[in-house]
Amino acid sequence: MERHSSKWYNVQSVPQSYTFPPEERPGETPIIQICHKIPVIDLEKSLVSSSEKMETIKQLLQAGQEFGFFQVINHGIPEDVMSQTILTFNEFFDMADEQITNVPARKGWIYTGSEQEVKDGVHLWRDNIKHPCHPLEKCMQSWPDKPASYREVVGRYVAEIRKLSLTILELISEGLGIESGYFDEQSQVQLLSANRYPPCPDPSLTLGIPKHFDPSLITIITQGNVSGLQVMVDGKWVCIGAVPNAFVVNIGNQLEIISNGMLRSVEHRAVTNSREARTSIALFVNPTPNCIVEPTKVLLNESNPPLYKFILYKDFINASKAFGIHTDAIQKEA
Numbered sequence: 461m462e463r464h465s466s467k468w469y470n471v472q473s474v475p476q477s478y479t480f481p482p483e484e485r486p487g488e489t490p491i492i493q494i495c496h497k498i499p500v501i502d503l504e505k506s507l508v509s510s511s512e513k514m515e516t517i518k519q520l521l522q523a524g525q526e527f528g529f530f531q532v533i534n535h536g537i538p539e540d541v542m543s544q545t546i547l548t549f550n551e552f553f554d555m556a557d558e559q560i561t562n563v564p565a566r567k568g569w570i571y572t573g574s575e576q577e578v579k580d581g582v583h584l585w586r587d588n589i590k591h592p593c594h595p596l597e598k599c600m601q602s603w604p605d606k607p608a609s610y611r612e613v614v615g616r617y618v619a620e621i622r623k624l625s626l627t628i629l630e631l632i633s634e635g636l637g638i639e640s641g642y643f644d645e646q647s648q649v650q651l652l653s654a655n656r657y658p659p660c661p662d663p664s665l666t667l668g669i670p671k672h673f674d675p676s677l678i679t680i681i682t683q684g685n686v687s688g689l690q691v692m693v694d695g696k697w698v699c700i701g702a703v704p705n706a707f708v709v710n711i712g713n714q715l716e717i718i719s720n721g722m723l724r725s726v727e728h729r730a731v732t733n734s735r736e737a738r739t740s741i742a743l744f745v746n747p748t749p750n751c752i753v754e755p756t757k758v759l760l761n762e763s764n765p766p767l768y769k770f771i772l773y774k775d776f777i778n779a780s781k782a783f784g785i786h787t788d789a790i791q792k793e794a
């Protein structure tokens with residue numbers, strides 16, 4: 461028998477162990493219904509003039525307030541960096557399972573194949589790898605070394621995303637009236653989480669990732685050409701369109717706290733489709749474990765009292781078990 465056919469997703473129907481309870485499954489409504497309201501923001505415009513920059517800032521804040529999500533285009537990251545990174549992860553996920561699951565003492569990265577990942581008794585329709593990325597030179601020494609290009613390609617991608625995330629955070633801090641550099645300390649940790657959702661015989665029954673909030677400051681996602689990221693808008697699950705060469709950006713719980721609720725961390729989930737595999741790469745920009753996260757003082761006054769208590773980032777993560785069974789391991793790596 462061909463090795464490939466032994467993969468967990470080569471099945472004619474969705475196994476019971478992958479079937480979500482009726483209230484959680486996507487159901488029969490069109491799953492890939494694109495929401496065109498979620499803004500696509502042209503970042504190049506912010507470089508043209510100070511009035512264009514103010515306009516970009518306004519768009520970022522409005523999107524963060526209204527949807528908690530937006531996409532950015534003309535962000536300066538070369539197309540081939542994005543496409544090569546997706547290809548490298550596809551190669552990684554295509555490797556024979558033994559090559560990725562049976563690596564001894566895999567310190568520095570965590571692979572969770574679908575068969576190992578169970579949420580409330582149900583398997584997720586995805587394979588996943590997570591690893592820290594900052595400081596880059598140190599972290600990349602312990603990333604996977606197969607495929608051979610992994611460290612170089614993913615390293616280049618991570619370096620580009622770090623610059624992009626700082627640009628976006630700087631624009632947001634200017635809009636909120638926070639001093640420049642405030643987020644330098646709050647955004648020291650980068651955690652990469654790449655997902656591969658194979659084609660699924662019945663996407664109405666199962667999920668790639670169940671609904672959740674991101675425990676990050678912001679998250680920057682590449683979803684290639686395949687939609688599947690769903691966000692709750694006006695009480696309905698809708699998909700974020702796959703815009704060529706765009707990054708999806710979402711506000712995480714920490715930025716919601718810092719902005720005292722002005723920017724919203726919004727629930728989202730990943731659905732599957734029956735036609736093609738989808739690969740997404742999420743980079744969580746996180747505070748360091750001992751960083752105190754609290755509503756920034758400049759936004760507080762009598763009519764805007766703090767809505768959140770201060771919290772150490774590691775206490776937040778441990779209390780919310782934000783990374784499931786890997787929470788402790790991920791905290792150690794950070």
Ligand SMILES: O=C(O)CCC(=O)C(=O)O
Nearest residue numbers: 653655683689730740742
């Ligand atoms: O696959 C996606 O687009 C969603 C990923 C996501 O929400 C996450 O990794 O937290």
Ligand SMILES: [Fe+2]
Nearest residue numbers: 672673674728
């Ligand atoms: Fe997420």
